[in-house]
Amino acid sequence: xxxxxxxxxxxxxxxxxxxxxxxxxxxxxxxxxxxxxxxxxxxxxxxxxxxxxxxxxxxxxxxxxxxxxxxxxxxxxxxxxxxxxxxxxxxxxxxxxxxxxxxxxxxxxxxxxxxxxxxxxxxxxxxxxxxxxxxxxxxxxxxxxxxxxxxxxxxxxxxxxxxxxxxxxxxxxxxxxxxxxxxxxxxxxxxxxxxxxxxxxxxxxxxxxxxxxxxxxxxxxxxxxxxxxxxxxxxxxxxxxxxxxxxxxxxxxxxxxxxxxxxxxxxxxxxxxxxxxxxxxxxxxxxxxxxxxxxxxxxxxxxxxxxxxxxxxxxxxxxxxxxxxxxxxxxxxxxxxxxxxxxxxxxxxxxxxxxxxxxxxxxxxxxxxxxxxxxxxxxxxxxxxxxxxxxxxxxxxxxxxxxxxxxxxxxxxxxxxxxxxxxxxxxxxxxxxxxxxxxxxxxxxxxxxxxxxxxxxxxxxxxxxxxxxxxxxxxxxxxxxxxxxxxxxxxxxxxxxxxxxxxxxxxxxxxxxxxxxxxxxxxxxxxxxxxxxxxxxxxxxxxxxxxxxxxxxxxxxxxxxxxxxxxxxxxxxxxxxxxxxxxxxxxxxxxxxxxxxxxxxxxxxxxxxxxxxxxxxxxxxxxxxxxxxxxxxxxxxxxxxxxxxxxxxxxxxxxxxxxxxxxxxxxxxxxxxxxxxxxxxxxxxxxxxxxxxxxxxxxxxxxxxxxxxxxxxxxxxxxxxxxxxxxxxxxxxxxxxxxxxxxxxx
Numbered sequence: 001x002x003x004x005x006x007x008x009x010x011x012x013x014x015x016x017x018x019x020x021x022x023x024x025x026x027x028x029x030x031x032x033x034x035x036x037x038x039x040x041x042x043x044x045x046x047x048x049x050x051x052x053x054x055x056x057x058x059x060x061x062x063x064x065x066x067x068x069x070x071x072x073x074x075x076x077x078x079x080x081x082x083x084x085x086x087x088x089x090x091x092x093x094x095x096x097x098x099x100x101x102x103x104x105x106x107x108x109x110x111x112x113x114x115x116x117x118x119x120x121x122x123x124x125x126x127x128x129x130x131x132x133x134x135x136x137x138x139x140x141x142x143x144x145x146x147x148x149x150x151x152x153x154x155x156x157x158x159x160x161x162x163x164x165x166x167x168x169x170x171x172x173x174x175x176x177x178x179x180x181x182x183x184x185x186x187x188x189x190x191x192x193x194x195x196x197x198x199x200x201x202x203x204x205x206x207x208x209x210x211x212x213x214x215x216x217x218x219x220x221x222x223x224x225x226x227x228x229x230x231x232x233x234x235x236x237x238x239x240x241x242x243x244x245x246x247x248x249x250x251x252x253x254x255x256x257x258x259x260x261x262x263x264x265x266x267x268x269x270x271x272x273x274x275x276x277x278x279x280x281x282x283x284x285x286x287x288x289x290x291x292x293x294x295x296x297x298x299x300x301x302x303x304x305x306x307x308x309x310x311x312x313x314x315x316x317x318x319x320x321x322x323x324x325x326x327x328x329x330x331x332x333x334x335x336x337x338x339x340x341x342x343x344x345x346x347x348x349x350x351x352x353x354x355x356x357x358x359x360x361x362x363x364x365x366x367x368x369x370x371x372x373x374x375x376x377x378x379x380x381x382x383x384x385x386x387x388x389x390x391x392x393x394x395x396x397x398x399x400x401x402x403x404x405x406x407x408x409x410x411x412x413x414x415x416x417x418x419x420x421x422x423x424x425x426x427x428x429x430x431x432x433x434x435x436x437x438x439x440x441x442x443x444x445x446x447x448x449x450x451x452x453x454x455x456x457x458x459x460x461x462x463x464x465x466x467x468x469x470x471x472x473x474x475x476x477x478x479x480x481x482x483x484x485x486x487x488x489x490x491x492x493x494x495x496x497x498x499x500x501x502x503x504x505x506x507x508x509x510x511x512x513x514x515x516x517x518x519x520x521x522x523x524x525x526x527x528x529x530x531x532x533x534x535x536x537x538x539x540x541x542x543x544x545x546x547x548x549x550x551x552x553x554x555x556x557x558x559x560x561x562x563x564x565x566x567x568x569x570x571x572x573x574x575x576x577x578x579x580x581x582x583x584x585x586x587x588x589x590x591x592x593x594x595x596x597x598x599x600x601x602x603x604x605x606x607x608x609x610x611x612x613x614x615x616x617x618x619x620x621x622x623x624x625x626x627x628x629x630x631x632x633x634x635x636x637x638x639x640x641x642x643x644x645x646x647x648x649x650x651x652x653x654x655x656x657x658x659x660x661x662x663x664x665x666x667x668x669x670x671x672x673x674x675x676x677x678x679x680x681x682x683x684x685x686x687x688x689x690x691x692x693x694x695x696x697x698x699x700x701x702x703x704x705x706x707x708x709x710x711x712x713x714x715x716x717x718x719x720x721x722x723x724x725x726x727x728x729x730x731x732x733x734x735x736x737x738x739x740x741x742x743x744x745x746x
Contacts, residue, residue: 005465027051039183060436084490086416104395116479139306145349146595149585155329157293164289169299222734225305228312229263234283244321252593291327330576334451335459346585369728402718437475460570498534516551629693644711645678647689668717
C-alpha cells in the first residue's frame with residue numbers, strides 16, 4: 001500500500017517542499033508540496049527525480065575498507081577501527097595540520113553536514129581546511145566580511161518586492177538560484193516583469209535567464225568588476241548617490257569616490273566590450289528605480305577580480321540607498337541564527353591569519369584554497385609537514401578543483417584517507433575507508449545555511465520519510481563516530497558529541513548578558529530539550545535560543561521543536577525587513593565602504609583596464625537537471641541539454657573550421673580535453689563554454705550510468721595557479737584556451 005510523506009528537497013539551494021509517494025520503503029514519486037509555506041508547490045526536474053536519486057543502485061550500502069590494496073565491504077566496527085588506526089598516528093607524529101579536511105558542496109544540503117564538520121574541525125584543531133567555497137562563493141564571504149564585519153552576513157535581493165534587478169553572472173532559470181534561496185526563482189523573475197519591473201542580465205552567454213531579460217549585455221568574461229566600478233563612478237560623477245536611510249550607518253564615502261576616479265565608462269568600455277553610454281544608462285536606471293537590487297553569482301566570483309566584483313555589488317546597493325531596504329537587498333534572519341546582539345562595534349573580519357605551506361596563500365574564513373590541496377600533499381618544503389592524511393566529507397575535488405590529474409596522483413600518495421560519501425567516485429576511490437551515509441529519504445532535513453540566505457523568513461523541518469534501512473547508519477552517527485575516531489576518543493558513545501555541544505552552547509549562553517537564558521542553570525535548560533535524538537535536541541536548542549525562539553520559557557509563544565513538528569509544511573516568519581545596524585560586526589560598527597584589503601587590490605583592477613584577451617576564453621555553465629558532479633549517475637537527469645559539449649559561436653567555428661557535432665581539442669595551462677562541439681549563438685564571439693562536474697572516466701569508480709557518457713573534466717584545463725588573491729578562489733572563468741578542430745569531421 002502506498003503512502004505519502006513530506007520532505008524538503010536537498011538537491012539544490014531552492015529548498016522546495018516535496019510530497020513523496022512511498023511504496024513500502026521505496027520512493028516511487030515526488031511532487032511539489034502545495035501547502036509548503038515557502039515553495040508553495042514549485043518543483044524542478046531534480047526534485048521530480050528525487051526517487052531515482054534516492055534509490056540509485058550504485059549508492060554504497062556498507063562501509064568499504066582497503067585491504068591489500070583493494071577496497072572490500074566491511075562492518076561499521078571494522079571501518080571505524082581502521083579510521084582510528086589510520087588517523088591518530090598521523091596526528092601524534094606530525095601534528096594536527098598534517099590532517100587535511102575537505103568539505104564538499106553537499107554538506108550544506110544535509111542536516112548532519114551542517115551540524116558536525118565544525119565540531120570535527122574544532123576538536124582536531126587543524127588549519128588544513130579546504131572546501132568547495134574556494135571554487136565557488138568565497139569572494140562573497142570575504143567582501144561581506146570586509147564590508148559588514150561578518151563573512152556570513154550576505155544580503156539577498158528582495159525578489160518579491162523589487163522593481164529593478166541587475167543580475168550579473170547568474171543563471172537562476174538553470175541553477176534555481178545561489179546565495180539567494182528562492183523556490184521558483186523563474187516565477188519570481190516573471191512576476192517582477194509582470195508588475196512592471198525591469199530585469200537586466202549581464203552574462204557572456206545568452207542563457208535562459210538572459211532570454212527572459214529586458215536587456216542582456218554580453219560582457220567579456222572576467223570584467224564584471226570593471227563594469228560595476230564604472231557604474232559607481234557614474235553615480236558619483238552625475239551626483240546620483242543617495243544613501244537614504246543608510247547615511248548614519250556608512251563610512252568611507254569620500255574615499256570611495258576618489259578610488260573610483262579612474263574607472264570612467266570610456267576607460268572601462270573597451271575592456272568589457274560594452275558601450276560607454278550603455279554603462280551610464282545602467283547606473284542611471286539603477287539610481288532612478290523606486291526599489292532596485294544588484295545580484296551577482298558564480299560567473300562574477302570565479303574570475304581574477306572576484307572579491308572586488310562581490311564588493312562592488314554591495315557598494316552599488318549602498319550608493320543607491322537600496323541596501324537594507326524593502327525591494328532592495330536585505331539581510332535574512334533565520335530561526336537558528338543566534339539571538340540578535342545590540343548594534344555596536346564588533347571584532348571585524350581578518351584575512352591571512354595563517355598561510356598555506358607551499359605557495360603562501362592567505363587563509364580566508366579559516367580556509368585555504370582548494371586549488372592548493374594537491375601541492376599541500378605532494379610538495380615538501382622546509383617549513384611544516386605536508387598533508388599526510390585526508391578526511392573528505394561529501395567532496396569530489398578530483399573533478400571540482402583545478403588540475404584533477406595532479407590531485408589524483410597526490411591522493412594516491414597519502415598515508416591515510418577516509419571519505420564520507422554515498423558513492424565510490426573519482427575522489428573517494430582513493431580512500432582507505434569509505435563511510436556511506438544513507439539516502440536522503442532516510443535522513444531528517446533542516447536547512448541551516450540556506451535559511452540565512454532565503455528571500456523570505458521561514459522555518460521547516462522534516463523527519464526521515466523512510467525508516468533507516470537495516471545495516472545502515474545515520475549520517476549524524478557516522479560523523480559523530482568520525483569525530484571520536486579522529487580525536488583519540490574511539491569507542492566512546494557517539495551521543496557524547498551532541499551532549500558536549502549542548503553543554504558548551506548552553507554554558508556560553510547563560511554567561512551572555514544579551515541571551516534570553518542569561519544567569520540560568522544550563523543543566524536545567526538541557527533537561528527541557530526535546531527530540532528523538534541528538535541532532536533534534538540540538539535543533540530544539542538552536543530554535544529556542546534563536547531570534548524567534550521561546551528562550552526556554554522566556555517568550556512562551558516562541559519557537560520550539562515541538563511547535564515546528566506540529567507544522568509539517570513549515571512556519572512562515574514574514575518578509576525580509578531592514579535590520580541595520582544590528583548585523584554589522586565591523587570595528588567601527590558601520591558599513592566600511594573601502595576596507596584596506598580592497599583598496600590594496602584596486603591597482604590590479606586598474607591594470608586590467610589595459611588587458612585584452614588575444615584568443616578564446618573559457619566559461620562554464622549550469623544545467624537545470626544537474627548540480628556539480630552529483631547527479632550524472634541518474635538516467636532521468638542526463639541527456640537532452642544536460643550534455644558535456646563545447647559551446648562555440650558560429651563566427652569562431654567558421655574561423656577555426658569547427659563543425660557542429662565534431663570533436664574539438666581544447667587546450668589550457670593545465671592540460672587538454674576533447675569534447676563534441678555545439679555551434680550556437682548562445683555564447684558570444686571569442687568565448688567557449690564547457691559545463692563543470694563531468695569527467696567520469698577514471699577506473700575504480702562505481703558510477704555505471706555516468707561512465708556510459710563520462711564527458712570531460714573542464715577543470716583539467718586549469719593548472720591551479722590562477723587565484724583571486726583576496727579570497728583564494730580559483731579562477732575558473734575567463735581563462736585563455738586554445739581550440740583545435742578535429743581532423744576527422746563528420
